[in-house]
Amino acid sequence: MKNILFILFLTVFVGCKSDSEEKNQPVSIKDDVSFLADDKLEGRQTGTDGEKAAADYIAQRFEHLGLKAKGTEGYFQAFSFKPKTDPHQEVKYTVKDGDSTITGTNVVGFLDNQAEHTIIIGAHYDHLGYGAEGSLYRGETKAIHNGADDNASGVAVLLNLADKLKSANKGNNYLFIAFSGEEMGLLGSNYFTKHPTIDLKKANYMINMDMVGRLKQDSTLAVYGVGTSPILKQVVKANNSKFKIIENESGVGPSDHTSFYNSDLPVLHFFTGQHEDYHKPGDDSEKLNYEGMATISDYIFEIISDLDDNGKLPFRKTKNESDNLPRFKVGLGVTPDYLFDGKGMRIDGISEEKPAQKAGLQKGDIVVKLGDSLVTDLKSYMRALSTYDKGDKTRVVVKRGENEVEADIQF
Incomplete structure (x- = not known):
């Protein structure tokens, strides 16, 4: 019965959105967050029915935006793994069946401009379900962790960017990836870099958005990875007129851009900061700053536009600040x-x-x-x-x- 309810909810919601798109009424950032952070998806924990419903929704959004399927099976790139028992061990991806095996699913769409290089734009869509490992909730009764900011917000901005880029900036192709398994250790992005569906040597740079939904009144926005290519710091500064930017040069951090930095790609990671609802049931859609999210999307679009005719960006290693903590x-x-x-x-x-x-x-x-x-x-x-x-x-x-x-x- 639970699976039937998920499919019914997904069909009704996506059907409504498809009709609105056909009438030139694009799906809003708030619409996308409202679906992904709804209680019916039960917190989108990796491998659950809720995460699968979210993956289906994102794939249908990609299709309606005109993106080509670029997974291993349509828009989907499934990967199976056994959870780590030792936090220091490397995750072993496997396709073997077993009680302890979990299957996550990356969702991958491609905008082909017949260009030589491809920009990768990513955001994870999984979260903590009813309070998986990493939850900071200490209540006695289980509660859904909807993850509106973490990271329905990033996926919604990704979809908004896809809508903008389908008719602009033809100097690069664009690969849009909604990652699974981020909360369990960047598993989806790590798997993709080891099993890419494009030639990573032709990838230009990677943009990641994780928790971009709570822009504060002082408009502070963190941008990480500005040291991973010589031009990035200048471009981040030159296109900013609305934010108080906190820069960090390192390409290493607790989100999916790290997997691409470790593959020798320049990265930029956008983040509006932690808050008291982080990894708790209170991270709900009504608490997000949707106007701020739209402004962040516009800012990232301006950065991409500025870099459109720069060719392939050179990669530069950065100091991992966490090594000295x-x-x-x-x-x-x-x-x-x-x-x-x-x-x-x-x-x-x-x-x-x-x-x-x-x-x-x-x-x-x-x-x-x-x-x-x-x-x-x-x-x-x-x-x-x-x-x-x-x-x-x-x-x-x-x-x-x-x-x-x-x-x-x-x-």
Whole structure:
């Protein structure tokens, strides 16, 4: 019965959208998010019926946009794997049947401009279902993690870009990929780079969008990978008139662009920041900034347009900043505001029953001192945190509005 309900829901929704497209009423970014983040898809966990329904929807959207199927079976590129028992081991892709085998499905569409090179545009569409590994939800009853920002938002912007690019910028071909298995370790993008459906030597560069749905009032947008080709930093800056850009040169990060950087391709990754609903059931479609998403889509389109006649971009290796980060045994139980560029470490979310909450810290507090260590940014905060063990006590100083507040912390 559950499968029948999924198919019925998919048929009705996609049928309505197909009719509107035929009447020159394009599907909006909000329409795409509303489908992908609906409770009926049960959180789109890799290999589930909900993820398969999402894959079918994306494939039909590709078809109506005029993209050619470029998977291994139509628009689909299925891959099977056995989940890792050791986080340090390499995932082994397999086609063997077995109780522990999971099958994910990349969705791949191609816009063929008969050009020499191809730009890859990607976003993952899987999420955490009812709270798979990686969930930060601590409620007693299971709840659907709809992943509206993470990452229905990225897929919706990808589809919006496909609509723009089908009639513009003919200097490159475009390969659009909705990745499966990202939440389980970039599995879909990793599989694609090992089993590409185009010649990766002819690929130009890769653009990735992951969590682009919550642009804040200050219009801060993170752009990673600007160091992976000499021209990218200039292009990102020259085409920006609306965002407060936070640049990061590294091509390595916790999203699918990493798989392509590791294949020696320049990458750009777009991100509007973490929030208190990250990997929790509260990441729902009504909380997204749809106007901001449209503006981000326009910005990425302008970058692609600027690079249209530049030929194949040269690739450049970057320093992996995470290699130099300290390791720590304890945490405050907060979500840092990764896009904050002021002095200190601003708290963007507080976890239940963790040291920060017990000490009375609040969302928006800016940590400026931890023990004897001054905190000037996220790295200095992490260095200070790495000196503590479980059970240690110390004092934290935060800036709250115009005041400084002190609190005792026990890890």
